[in-house]
Amino acid sequence: MKMKDSVAIITGGGNGIGESVAKYLVQNGAKVAIVDMAQKNIDRVVGEIKAMGGEVIGVQANVTSEADTAKFIKATLDAFGKLNIVVACAGIIRDATMLSIDKDTGKVTRKMGLDKWQPVIDINLTGTFLTLRDGAEAMVNGGWEGLLVPISSVNKAGQIGQLNYSSTKVADALMPKIIVGEFQMRGIHNIRCVGIAPGYTATPMLTGMNQEILKGLLHDVQIGRLVQPEEVAALIGHCIENGAIDATTIEITGGLCYDHGIAK
Amino acid sequence: MTTFFYNDAEYIVEPSGYNIRRVMPDGSTSFIGANLFPTLTASEAEAKAQALVKSIQPVGIKVVGPDISRPNMIGDLKIIGPDITRPNFIYWDKDSTSFSKTS
Numbered sequence: 350m351k352m353k354d355s356v357a358i359i360t361g362g363g364n365g366i367g368e369s370v371a372k373y374l375v376q377n378g379a380k381v382a383i384v385d386m387a388q389k390n391i392d393r394v395v396g397e398i399k400a401m402g403g404e405v406i407g408v409q410a411n412v413t414s415e416a417d418t419a420k421f422i423k424a425t426l427d428a429f430g431k432l433n434i435v436v437a438c439a440g441i442i443r444d445a446t447m448l449s450i451d452k453d454t455g456k457v458t459r460k461m462g463l464d465k466w467q468p469v470i471d472i473n474l475t476g477t478f479l480t481l482r483d484g485a486e487a488m489v490n491g492g493w494e495g496l497l498v499p500i501s502s503v504n505k506a507g508q509i510g511q512l513n514y515s516s517t518k519v520a521d522a523l524m525p526k527i528i529v530g531e532f533q534m535r536g537i538h539n540i541r542c543v544g545i546a547p548g549y550t551a552t553p554m555l556t557g558m559n560q561e562i563l564k565g566l567l568h569d570v571q572i573g574r575l576v577q578p579e580e581v582a583a584l585i586g587h588c589i590e591n592g593a594i595d596a597t598t599i600e601i602t603g604g605l606c607y608d609h610g611i612a613k
Numbered sequence: 614m615t616t617f618f619y620n621d622a623e624y625i626v627e628p629s630g631y632n633i634r635r636v637m638p639d640g641s642t643s644f645i646g647a648n649l650f651p652t653l654t655a656s657e658a659e660a661k662a663q664a665l666v667k668s669i670q671p672v673g674i675k676v677v678g679p680d681i682s683r684p685n686m687i688g689d690l691k692i693i694g695p696d697i698t699r700p701n702f703i704y705w706d707k708d709s710t711s712f713s714k715t716s
Contacts, residue, residue, distance in 0.1 A: 392644050399632065399647035406646035408669050424668040427661070428649055 350433065350494050352589055353378030357434035358425050360412050360480050363390025365552035366500065367438030369578035370585055375403030377586060379434070382425040383407045386439075404429070412439045412476030418483045431491055434589060435484035436498040437477040440517075442554065443469050444510045466513045473517035481524065485540060494539045496589050499524045501546035503602045506613055522546055522598040529596035541595040543588045548602025548613075551575040571604025571612075615659060619666055626662045628655055633662050635670070645669055 357374050361367035363385030371381045375398050383398075383405060385391050391407035398405040406428045410417035425432055443465040451458045481497045488495035501522035508515050525542040532540060549555060549566055555575060556563075567573060584601050588594050605613045615626045616636075623636040624645070631653075633645035645666055650658040 388643055395644040395647055399644075402648060404646075404648045404651070406649070406665065406669070407644045420668065420671060424665060427665045427668045428646060 350496065350589055350592060351378075352586060355379045355433040355589070356381075356425065356429040356431050357436065358382045358384060358421060358432065358480070358484060359436045359438060360384040360410075360421075360476070361437075361439035361500075363387050363394055365438070365554065366547065366550060366578045366581050367436065368394050369582040370436050370438065371405075372398060372401070372403075373579065373582035373586055374434070375401055375405065380404040380429045381406075382421060382428070384410050384412070384421045384439070386411060412437075412480055413471040415479060418479045422483050422487050426487060426491075431493050432484060432487045433493055433495045434498070435480060435495070436500070436585060437480040437521075438500050439476050439480075440473045440500060441469055442511065442514050444514070446510055447512050461512065469513040469517055473514065474520050477517075477521050477524070481528065481542070485528070488540050489537060495541070497525075497528065497540065497542040498585055498588070499542070499544045499598075501544045501598050503546050503548040503600055503605055503613055505546060505598075518546070525596050525598055541592070543594050543596075544598030545581060545585060545588075546598050546600045546602075547576055547581050548600070548605040549575050550581060551577050569606050569608070569613075570602070571606060574603065576601055576603050617663060619663070620670060622670070624662075624666050626659055628658070631658050631662060633666065635666075 352374055355374075357371070357379050359367045359371045359381060362371045362381070362383035367385075371383055371394060374381055381398065381403065383391055383394050385407075386409065388409050391409060395405050395407040406424060408421040408424050410421045412418065422432070445461045445465050447461050448457050449459040450456065477499050481499060485495070485497060499521040502514070502518040504511055504515050505519040505522045506515075507519075522544050525544045528542040532538070532542075549570060567575065581601055584599065588599070602613065607613055614628065617624050617626070625634045625636065625642065626632075627634070631649040631651070632647045633649065634642035635645055637643055649665075650661050653661065
């Protein structure tokens, strides 16, 4: 599938990886819908894409809402008349260990609350499901060739402190297998699904963190630096144009390793 | 440049490239879209712009969604998340322009 003249929806398109994907697709001739919770971010990214000469709409929406999902799908079809690419970038972290133990007593002092669990499940998992489901519905009903892209994470492998986040990202990574299997079963052959699992990426989430901790993280990355959002965008661009990539989740980590050099 | 009012908000349609902006209460503008409908005539583009605004800013719907500030309690258990007994749609007095009124 060619990027030129294709139409894409990018959730979480107001910053980070989503913003880079949107701009990369526009640079390659696609039209894009930026979906984000923050109107301020939408205005900035839409303004920058406008300056690039790209065709773009901005939709403020909550990906956990079926009503909002219907809204941004409809708005995209109203603006551009079709849909070919859906990249579900919207995601959050709310890190905590499941239990905290008092060193002196050995007893539990705190446990991960639903205030940290549920929003992560809602946005990273339910939000991705709704976005891909309704995007696929539009593609099937419109008869358009398409690619669905859930965004997973290398922490699908299981990251301490991220029981909530890792649980969603391993589920997101599995989605292409199930979705494509169901497409095959239903005779849908023109829509693919490929997940992307980035490692430590230079998004505001990471670049804004404690620089000493960041330095420690980079110690485990073979290339010695963060993955750039533009590199993730370029990988998605390749997946769009290479029609043989399907039903899989691709890692892009810069060679992230566990201690002692075993690649994660 | 033309303007139109919809649901008590003003929208600006800039013919050059058909940028669409919403005028916010403080007078600033917020993007609806940019560089749209390059191949359409002015009247066609304006009609499309108005339809697009109605899709993106539907009247009559407020989306509530999961509400962590208002958990359901079962004994001491806080249940936070989608609650099918508290629907995501709150209908105001007017019908939505984008979604049929079902309840």
